Amino acid sequence: MRKYIETVKILFKSQLAYRFDIIMNIVLTVSKMLLAYVLWSAVFETQDIVAGFTLNSMMSYYIISSFIAQLDQATGTGWRIAEDIRNGRFSKYIIKPMDIFGYFTAHTAGVSLFLLIFNLLAAILWVLIFGVELIMTNDVLMILQTVVLILLGLLFMVQLSYFIGILAFKVLDVTVFMLVKDNIAEFVKGSLIPLTLLSPAIIGVMKLFPFYYVTYLPTMLLLGRNGDEALQGIVILVLWIVLFRFINSFTFKRLRHRYDGVGI
Amino acid sequence: MSIKRNLKIMYMLMKMKLQRNMAYRLSFFGVCFADGSLFLMQILMFSAIYSQVGSIGGWNKHQMLFFIGTFSLLNALNMALYFFGVISIPHKIKSGELDLYVTKPVNTLFHLSFENIDIGSVPLVFASIGIVIYAAAGMDTRVTVLTVIGYIFLILIMLVLYYDMEVILRTFPFFVIQSASIERFEEGLLSLCMRIPGILFKGAFKVLFYLVLPYGIMATIPTQFFSGILSPAGFIYSVAVVVVFTVFTIAFWKFGLKNYKSTGS
Amino acid sequence: MNSGPDKVIQTCKLKKEYTRYEKEEGFKGSVKSLFKREKIIKTAVMDFDLEIHAGEFVGLIGPNGAGKTTLMKMLAGIISPTGGTIDVLGYVPNELKNSYKKQFAIVMGQKSQLFQDISAADTFLLLREIYEIAESEYRSRLTYFTELFEVKDYLNVPVRTLSLGERMKMELIAALLHAPKILFLDEPTIGLDAVAQKQIRGFLREVNKDIGTTILLTSHYMDDIKSLCKRCIVINEGLKIYDGSLDHLFDRFQTHKAITVSFSDATDYRPPFDIKTTEENPFRLSFLAHRSDVRSILGDIMSKCDINDISIEAEDIGIVVERIYKSGNGTNGNGNGDTAGKEDKG
Incomplete structure (x- = not known):
């Protein structure tokens, strides 16, 4: 375990050098929050309640969900894996006496932890800027369930990005997969709009997939809603994580042999 | 330099790009998948919102769909024509690769812009036109030949504006070393302005996205024009913005080129 | 200063300064630099007077960072001078007129103008359009060069698969297709093996002699300069410290x-x-x-x-050159060099 903790630490330190990641993070969060604000103030001009949300609770939704979504830094890890495979630098992980997926999980955790401070600050700032009365549950059990869900969700997102990253063994350029994944995930995770706006049938299908539980459900839980879905969420996420554990190790074993480690 | 010659060079560049692309079949239609999924999600988002409300900022769902289709069309044309050429400029400035372009007897910016034409984006152009037509069918405006011509004209000048904005931001590397944050900035602005129509902006945001960084008018104005709610002043205003930005872009680029330091070797 | 009919390059008091801003390392330095930056002016080329006549093959030598490449880039119009005047074929290079660009070519050993994933022949076709070369001329030149450079067999394979030497030959053909009057060569043999270097030299000599192309060459390899250039210019810290015949240079400094x-x-x-x-x-x-x-x-x-x-x-050539560089700041200044140059031209 120690080596993974060290990986987290090093990543944490080296993040100081990644000032552009921070800038990107800030710019994207700002643009997302502005989007939510401009859009929903227009919507709430004509009615006071939309799908059970007031403008205030809607903004609370975006502040919290944006905070949780920013914890997911797996995409960057996926890019790095693909990039290293393409440039023939992946061998540096293969030769290390540690589990490769474990390494990248720790790597991602390092980035997330580093950004945590910024994201907290950002969330507080949004509350002040928009003058939102942040509605948050004080039910300890619900908060605990939320934390578990978030951690499982983050792990799943790392698995997914890792999967796409190692596809680079086969297709070299995974850019398209990565972008499509990001675009779809943004919607199905509920970062664009609260999923409750969708029709019940669609929501029913979404509940079978992991994305519903990564950002959306934790946000709703923190807002004090959907309490009955938490346990179901934990079970489904665990099942998906186990499934992807197999998919990933199988894929890695199958594809690794294609790796010729050019220009190490 | 004659238009005919430029077109011929563009054709050559396109042909060569196609040949180069053959090596990477999978990413050939990359833009279609990546940006197609982006706009698809946006359509889903708005149809979900419109299932709850009748109008947003005075626009009904057909107008919103028309707006999304229009932005997707602008984006697809941008991708197909000059996007990949323009985004390579900062790297070419920094690595000194620009040397080879500067010394060619063709307009340097033209050469750079159209060197990476992306044929793979063309299906997205058609898909976007499909969305626009579908949305138009749902609107209760009377479509005349003049509406269509005016719309096409506006699309063309907005394409020029889009180009101007892209080039202006990528001229900065002539003056500053670190320019990655400028591109992040653009990414953030674009993802905001392609998602919500400019009519929703108020106050300082309106000034920002209508005048300073006019991303907000690109798809909004053509949509307003098509639905018959654009005032003559709005039409003239948008033409003026495009003219001003184009003149500035050309001047700024020339100034940048004078400042070229040709480092990296 | 009247430009004679066969003078192709003429510069007067040419000067190039670079401004750099220095910042302290680390995050703190970055923050500091937002408010106060250390401005450093580096003079890359100083008071440079140069005259080159049609058909000459001139070598430009000097240590790293002496200003050779900067000088060449100014002559090609890539960068603008800070002061002084340049006249190349009656043009001011940095105005970047197309009619000027059609009359010269520049080849840089470290920068490729060929597309890697397609064949050299394909890139040549693009260049034919860009330089508006007539079909018949294009054909005859292409045939001439491919035969001279012995690269017929590689013309239609992806550039990526060529050896460094083969690629450089293709780069040279790409540069010569529009029959430039002046050819600027910046380290064309860098990284090549001895055989390829020798071949490239042979071609360059031919091009200079047969076609009469004026060539200005920089190289780290003294062998390049020695075997190709009658006249050579030594530049150090932006200053011209010798300009004259190569033989004379060795006579004087191989002491x-x-x-x-x-x-x-x-x-x-x-x-x-x-x-x-x-x-x-x-x-x-x-x-x-x-x-x-x-x-x-x-x-x-x-x-x-x-x-x-x-x-x-x-004496080893390296030592000789080093001596010239050193003397550049001392007694054997510009004046003597110029005299030598004129003797050679006469």
């Missing part, structure tokens, strides 16, 4: 001979002259001696010692 003597018996003999010892032990002595002293030194050794072997060699 010493390297002498190595092996003695039969151990000795502590040292010649009573001004020498610079490079290696010494009781049986062997290596030293540099001034050319004019060599005869007397040999006489002295012969008369005083028993010797096994003796060798007298010309």
